[in-house]
Amino acid sequence: MHSKSSRKEEKSQAQKINTLFTNYKYGFHTDTKSKLVIPKGLNEKIVRQISKIKEEPKWMTDYRVKAYKEFVKRPMPNFGPSLEGINFDDIHYYIRPQDKTQNKWEDVPAEIKETFDRLGIPEHEKRSLAGSGAQFESEMIYHSIKESLSKKGVIFDSIDQGLKKYPELFKEYFGTIVPYDDNKFSALNSAVWSGGSFIYIPKNTYVDLPLQAYFRINTESMGQFERTLIIADEGSFLHYIEGCTAPVYSKDSLHSAVVEIIVKKNAHVQYTTVQNWSLNVYNLVTKRAYAYENAEMIWLDCNVGSKITMKYPSIYLVGDNSKGEIKSLAMAKDNQCQDTGGKIIHMGKNTTSKIIAKSICKDHGNASYRGLLKATKSARNSFNYSKCDALILSPEARSDTIPKISIDDPTASIAHEASIFKIDDSQLFYLMSRGLPQDTAVSEIVNGFANPIVSELPMEYAIELKRLLEIETE
Amino acid sequence: MTKNFSLIITPEEAKKLFLHKSEPIIVKLDKPDTLAEILVMIKGEKDQKYDFAITVIHSAPHTKSRIYVRSVLEGSSSVNFAGTARINEEADFSDTDLSHHTLLLSENSKTNTLPAMEIISNTAKGNHAATIGRINEEILFYIESRGINELQAKKLIAKNFLKADISKLETLKK
Numbered sequence: 001m002h003s004k005s006s007r008k009e010e011k012s013q014a015q016k017i018n019t020l021f022t023n024y025k026y027g028f029h030t031d032t033k034s035k036l037v038i039p040k041g042l043n044e045k046i047v048r049q050i051s052k053i054k055e056e057p058k059w060m061t062d063y064r065v066k067a068y069k070e071f072v073k074r075p076m077p078n079f080g081p082s083l084e085g086i087n088f089d090d091i092h093y094y095i096r097p098q099d100k101t102q103n104k105w106e107d108v109p110a111e112i113k114e115t116f117d118r119l120g121i122p123e124h125e126k127r128s129l130a131g132s133g134a135q136f137e138s139e140m141i142y143h144s145i146k147e148s149l150s151k152k153g154v155i156f157d158s159i160d161q162g163l164k165k166y167p168e169l170f171k172e173y174f175g176t177i178v179p180y181d182d183n184k185f186s187a188l189n190s191a192v193w194s195g196g197s198f199i200y201i202p203k204n205t206y207v208d209l210p211l212q213a214y215f216r217i218n219t220e221s222m223g224q225f226e227r228t229l230i231i232a233d234e235g236s237f238l239h240y241i242e243g244c245t246a247p248v249y250s251k252d253s254l255h256s257a258v259v260e261i262i263v264k265k266n267a268h269v270q271y272t273t274v275q276n277w278s279l280n281v282y283n284l285v286t287k288r289a290y291a292y293e294n295a296e297m298i299w300l301d302c303n304v305g306s307k308i309t310m311k312y313p314s315i316y317l318v319g320d321n322s323k324g325e326i327k328s329l330a331m332a333k334d335n336q337c338q339d340t341g342g343k344i345i346h347m348g349k350n351t352t353s354k355i356i357a358k359s360i361c362k363d364h365g366n367a368s369y370r371g372l373l374k375a376t377k378s379a380r381n382s383f384n385y386s387k388c389d390a391l392i393l394s395p396e397a398r399s400d401t402i403p404k405i406s407i408d409d410p411t412a413s414i415a416h417e418a419s420i421f422k423i424d425d426s427q428l429f430y431l432m433s434r435g436l437p438q439d440t441a442v443s444e445i446v447n448g449f450a451n452p453i454v455s456e457l458p459m460e461y462a463i464e465l466k467r468l469l470e471i472e473t474e
Numbered sequence: 475m476t477k478n479f480s481l482i483i484t485p486e487e488a489k490k491l492f493l494h495k496s497e498p499i500i501v502k503l504d505k506p507d508t509l510a511e512i513l514v515m516i517k518g519e520k521d522q523k524y525d526f527a528i529t530v531i532h533s534a535p536h537t538k539s540r541i542y543v544r545s546v547l548e549g550s551s552s553v554n555f556a557g558t559a560r561i562n563e564e565a566d567f568s569d570t571d572l573s574h575h576t577l578l579l580s581e582n583s584k585t586n587t588l589p590a591m592e593i594i595s596n597t598a599k600g601n602h603a604a605t606i607g608r609i610n611e612e613i614l615f616y617i618e619s620r621g622i623n624e625l626q627a628k629k630l631i632a633k634n635f636l637k638a639d640i641s642k643l644e645t646l647k648k
Contacts, residue, residue: 392596395563405587405604410578413607420593420600 041089044068047191050094054160054194057167067180067190074184080370081308081337086282091254093192093225149207155200156211159227162198169200173231177260177288186286189258193227196257201236201267210239210272210458228259232267232295239270241458253281255306261289263297265319270298274461276305276468279334283309293319293348300456302329303338304468312370314343317351317379324353329453331469332365332397339368341402346375346382346409355386358453360446361397362473368400373416375409382409388418391449393442393473443473478509480645485517485636488524492516498527498556503537503565511643514543515636518551518583527556530572532565532598542639543574546632547583556588561598568595572602577609577635579628 038046047068051061076083149156155166163170180190201207232238255277263269269289277283283306291297299313315324326342338361344353359367367390375382390399401418423445431441446469447454454462454469479501483491501510516524530539545553559570576585589602609631617627640646 390593392593392598395596397596398592398594400593401589401591401600401602403589403604405585405589405606407576407578407585407606410581410583411608412578415603415605415607416589417603418589418591418601420591420598422596422598 038092038094040092042068042091042093042192046093050192050194053094054163056163059171060163063175063180064191067187068192070181071184071187071191074181074187076184077310080310080339080368081366083282083284083308085307086254094194152205152207153202154205154207155198157198159196159198159229160194162229166198166200169231170198170229173229173260173262175260177262177290178258178286182286185256185284186258189225189227189256189286193225193258195224196226196228197230197240198228199230199238199240201232201238203233204235205233206237207239208237210241212241224255224257226255226257228257230259230261230269230271232261232263232269234264235266236264237268239272241272241461242274253278255281255283255285257285257287259285259287261287261297263289263291263295263322265293265295267292268296270300271313272300272457272461273302274457274465275301275303275309275311278305279307279336281306283307283311285309285311287311287313288316289314289324290316290318291322291324294321295319296323296325298325298327299342300327300453301340301342302453302457302465303340304331304465306336306338308337308339310339312341312343312372314345314372315353316345316347317353317382318347320348321350322348323351326353326355326357327453327456328355328357328359328369329450329465330357330359330367330369331362332360332367333362335364337366337368339366339370341368341370341372343372344374344384345372346379346384346412348378349380350382351379352383354384355388356452357386357388358450359388359390359399360393360449360469360473361390361399362393364396364398366398366400369403369418370400371403372406373403373414374406375412375414377408379409380411382412382414384412384414384416386416388416389449390418390420391446392420392422393446439473443470446473477505478511478645480511480643481513482640482643483512483514485515488514488516489522492524492526493522494525496526498529501528501530501539503530503532503539503568504534505537506534507536508534509538509540509644511540511645512542513639513643514541516543516545516547516553517632517636518545518547518549518553520549520551522549522551523554524552525554527558529558530560530570532559532561532568532570534564535566535568537565537568539568539570539572540642540644541572542642544576544636544639545574545585546577546579546636547585548579550580550582550584552584552586554586556590557602558590558592559600559602560592561595561600563594565595566597568597569599570601573639574604575635575638576604576606577632578606579608579632 047064051064178186180187261269289297297315301313303309317324324344328340330338330340332338342355357369361367369388373384388401392399399420403416428441454465503510528541541557555574557572559572561568572589574587587604589604591600593600614627
């Protein structure tokens with residue numbers, strides 16, 4: 001706990017920082033009392049400031065500055081949907097609602113608690129979810145790990161605490177899977193990251209309950225630059241769930257996360273996402289995993305919300321006999337654009353992978369699949385099966401399928417298929433002749449189409465997503 | 475039915491047309507009820523580099539396109555193929571099918587495939603498929619057990635692999 005004097009100190013520090021910037025403005029959506037607000041926009045000074053507030057070691061400050069310079073230098077991506085709507089000068093790059101990450105529910109302020117109550121966080125925990133890290137604005141504020149997990153040596157902490165408590169482990173892996181100069185948005189995240197999870201699973205440890213983190217954006221024009229680092233040591237097992245919901249704002253918001261996962265020999269990691277940002281969020285995410293010998297990595301990615309999503313979870317099958325799987329579901333309505341897909345790179349011998357992508361588009365929505373499948377010369381007997389299906393529900397909707405396949409391994413066996421179709425009138429007639437109204441019939445068909453992905457989700461998410469799809473297709 | 479279009483590119487023609495960077499083939503289907511079929515057979519050997527693109531644009535209702543590409547690669551040959559099928563809003567009830575199948579016979583052969591679809595009509599149907607593989611050992615064994623030596627057997631398999639899509643061409647059936 002904080003002593004009174006240190007609190008006072010921080011408060012005065014906060015005041016000092018605020019007076020540093022003349023154009024400082026409050027722009028809150030709710031009455032949450034954020035104690036520290038850095039003005040909108042980004043420059044080297046702000047990057048250094050963020051690092052200073054977080055009391056980071058010098059190497060991290062340097063890393064952030066280096067990343068910021070890369071971000072400025074890099075052009076915007078030359079593919080996919082238009083990102084012209086993003087005004088980088090009109091975004092808050094750092095806010096934190098509380099001074100400390102808390103462990104006890106009672107200590108969480110009432111107004112924030114209310115938000116979480118609506119999201120069902122305590123219930124989730126009651127239902128014996130192993131640990132519950134909840135992100136409100138920029139930082140983990142509520143974080144608890146069941147004792148049994150701590151006893152096993154599992155680390156499930158906010159990424160900021162990870163850097164403080166386990167500096168060596170952190171430095172060894174941070175930025176190794178997604179380097180800061182990977183793309184423009186990984187550079188932005190590397191410069192201003194805050195919040196996210198830090199997970200380490202020791203050797204031969206089986207985490208039998210899924211770990212969960214709930215994310216939420218709550219301040220207008222607030223960018224969330226969450227960063228997650230997961231290290232699954234040899235022979236371990238982990239299922240991590242990330243779910244997102246956010247209220248609707250009038251101004252555009254930016255969410256640019258980086259997720260790095262290291263799956264060591266014989267380990268198994270599944271990363272599940274249910275993304276339901278409000279319709280004004282730009283969701284530009286870099287997610288990547290390295291799978292070593294005999295390891296298995298699964299991405300389960302469901303995208304329902306946001307204005308524009310560009311997300312291509314990747315798996316590098318580095319070790320021999322490693323396995324990768326990407327299951328993706330995207331739903332685009334109104335003027336949404338879901339530019340999703342996946343990338344798999346076969347590098348080790350006898351590696352296998354599977355991609356199943358389903359997309360649904362409606363109104364003026366655009367749901368696309370953009371993928372890369374690569375087998376390098378070093379890969380032998382690599383095997384892949386990928387299947388992309390798209391369902392178009394209205395005349396104005398649009399669906400693109402762009403899978404790139406690049407094979408240098410002559411012993412590879414690769415099969416890809418894609419199909420785009422609409423709801424068949426005969427199917428609709430059949431259901432309606434059985435007494436279902438048209439709306440219900442359509443949503444039943446949509447649910448049936450999405451079922452191979454939805455059924456893979458844990459129960460409460462499957463129900464939530466099914467309900468969401470029903471609402472979306474109404 | 476109005477005028478249908480079919481194009482068969484044999485391995486010899488492919489050699490003339492697609493070696494090194496070539497101009498993209500663009501097929502525009504702007505009359506209703508038309509069918510376009512393109513069949514490409516590629517036999518890559520030595521250090522040949524095939525690089526080509528085929529784009530089909532549907533802009534009239536009830537149009538159909540079929541693109542079948544097959545390549546057999548030997549030596550250090552490689553294929554770079556980008557196939558795009560686009561069905562515009564006005565092309566209701568149109569239908570596209572694109573496939574690229576590759577048989578890799580040697581250690582250094584390479585392939586790059588980009589089969590893309592852009593569908594802006596909700597009454598349209600689209601399919602594409604791509605496979606990459608080598609000769610199935612079981613099939614090879616079967617043929618060899620019938621008294622044909624390995625080299626001959628491989629040639630036989632490769633030849634039939636290339637020709638496999640010809641029977642699908644509707645314009646030839648009539």
